[in-house]
Amino acid sequence: MILQIRVFVSPLPGDTTFEVFTGEKGQPPDDLFRVKLLIVEATYLNNNGNSGENIRQARQWGHIHLSEIFDNAHLFKDVENILLIHMSDKYSVRYINEQVYSCVPEILKDKVHVATLAKDRYM
DSSP: OOOOOBBBBBOOSOOGGGGTTTTSSSSOOOOGGGEEEEEEEEEEEOSSOOOHHHHHHHHTTTOOBHHHHHGGGGTTTTTEEEEEEEEOSSSSSHHHHHHHHHHOOOGGGTTTOOOOOHHHHHH
16 A cells, blocks of 8 residues: 655745635635645735734735734644745835734744845845
8 A cells, every 4th residue: 555645845825815725615725734834925014903904905905914824823833834925015124023023923933934035135
């Protein structure tokens, strides 16, 4: 008997809304959460106390708000690493790092990484 196991190394859902992680009927696509590296956009980070409005605006433009990822941290329990990309140009590298690392839930603390190299060098 041969047992085949499929392991995705680094899926990139692309420029999308958070619904890609919840699926059509509320069931997350299992394969997406069994990866070594999940590359996901977090275009909007602002935390002005009105997370519902922040999320609505992000979704309106087809993006993900950081709070959607952090509020649903349990979905990513089996993901080894999460690389956050595509942060809005309105945020500085310092602001991005402050927002991400000051708010990251305990379950994601050692998994979340931020891709700001290009922004740091060229913006």
